Amino acid sequence: MLLEIKELETHFFTYEGVVKALNKLDLTIYKGETLGLVGETGCGKSVTALSILRLVPAPPGKIVGGKVFFEGENLLEKEEKEMRKIRGSKISMIFQNPTSSLNPVFTVGNQVTTVTRTHQKGSKREAQKKATEMFELVRLPDPERTLWKYPHELSGGMQQRIMIAMALSCEPSLLIADEPTTALDVTIQAQVLNLIKRLKEETKTSILLITHNLGIVAKMCDRVVVMYAGEVVEEASLNKIFEAPKHPYTMGLLGAIPKLNQKEKLEVIKGSVCSLIDPPQGCRFYPRCSSFTEICQKEKPARVKIEEDHFVSCHLYNF
Numbered sequence: 577m578l579l580e581i582k583e584l585e586t587h588f589f590t591y592e593g594v595v596k597a598l599n600k601l602d603l604t605i606y607k608g609e610t611l612g613l614v615g616e617t618g619c620g621k622s623v624t625a626l627s628i629l630r631l632v633p634a635p636p637g638k639i640v641g642g643k644v645f646f647e648g649e650n651l652l653e654k655e656e657k658e659m660r661k662i663r664g665s666k667i668s669m670i671f672q673n674p675t676s677s678l679n680p681v682f683t684v685g686n687q688v689t690t691v692t693r694t695h696q697k698g699s700k701r702e703a704q705k706k707a708t709e710m711f712e713l714v715r716l717p718d719p720e721r722t723l724w725k726y727p728h729e730l731s732g733g734m735q736q737r738i739m740i741a742m743a744l745s746c747e748p749s750l751l752i753a754d755e756p757t758t759a760l761d762v763t764i765q766a767q768v769l770n771l772i773k774r775l776k777e778e779t780k781t782s783i784l785l786i787t788h789n790l791g792i793v794a795k796m797c798d799r800v801v802v803m804y805a806g807e808v809v810e811e812a813s814l815n816k817i818f819e820a821p822k823h824p825y826t827m828g829l830l831g832a833i834p835k836l837n838q839k840e841k842l843e844v845i846k847g848s849v850c851s852l853i854d855p856p857q858g859c860r861f862y863p864r865c866s867s868f869t870e871i872c873q874k875e876k877p878a879r880v881k882i883e884e885d886h887f888v889s890c891h892l893y894n895f
């Protein structure tokens with residue numbers, strides 16, 4: 577086990593009220609796996625990633641409860657100074673939009689070497705050599721010359737490769753990728769995903785892959801965690817999620833994937849994600865669920881073990 581999140585609660589204190597973005601979230605990432613974190617927009621995927629790294633914008637955000645064990649130590653108890661060492665060296669993150677993550681006024685080589693030199697000893701020359709190697713690894717054309725380019729001189733796909741090179745340059749044991757390819761067009765998207773997949777095989781880094789694209793999950797992940805309104809509703813191996821989903825929400829998400837030659841209308845989950853300021857009592861999904869009964873409105877469903885590696889929080893399975 578590499579990372580274990582226990583009952584994590586992250587809130588945002590806004591004028592409208594307290595947004596309970598994460599409600600006692602439990603999540604485990606094992607060594608060497610790619611874990612997919614899926615769910616509709618606003619259900620707390622990015623907040624989960626930011627909470628792990630303790631980068632939730634504060635104010636208005638605050639982690640108000642829970643624990644995040646990484647390599648056996650609770651990150652929430654660490655000094656900011658220690659956290660800074662962990663970020664970028666042991667845990668690194670790739671964001672959705674490479675253009676806004678790179679600094680426009682420095683060359684990309686400068687930015688990559690700054691990251692490596694912050695975390696690793698060695699001369700500038702060595703750092704440059706390492707950067708060139710990383711650029712080769714992520715298949716950037718003409719790595720030595722690319723070092724001297726500014727972000728605006730590179731395409732979106734190249735910028736994202738640089739972000740990946742930067743994220744991997746310190747050989748992290750966990751890479752968090754939050755919608756890493758959403759901003760890219762489809763062919764580049766496939767290239768970047770193949771790249772992440774190959775790098776994972778070569779470096780044995782664990783990956784937390786956040787996406788709402790289930791096609792990407794199918795291609796990349798070993799295990800899947802489905803989130804709804806700040807809570808985990810189902811967790812299973814990739815095959816079980818796709819072949820035997822249990823939670824009505826997971827079934828709904830799967831029903832919403834367009835298939836080739838599909839004639840009938842896409843099934844979508846009716847309604848939208850509930851308010852996180854004033855969520856429904858009981859199961860948060862019940863107002864949108866077609867199988868809800870009285871108990872769903874009153875009681876929060878417990879987490880039920882369906883099989884060794886398959887868990888669901890739904891009253892349908894609570895006997």
Ligand SMILES: Nc1ncnc2c1ncn2[C@@H]1O[C@H](COP(=O)(O)OP(=O)(O)OP(=O)(O)O)[C@@H](O)[C@H]1O
Pocket residue numbers: 588590595597615616617618619620621622623624633636637788852
């Ligand atoms: N800075 C903030 N201030 C107030 N509320 C916030 C803030 N950041 C996030 N939230 C709230 O936290 C909840 C979870 O947001 P989050 O960004 O984690 O969703 P997400 O699952 O990543 O969605 P998406 O798929 O669109 O990226 C949302 O209800 C959002 O409005």
Ligand SMILES: [Mg+2]
Pocket residue numbers: 621622623754
């Ligand atoms: Mg997000």
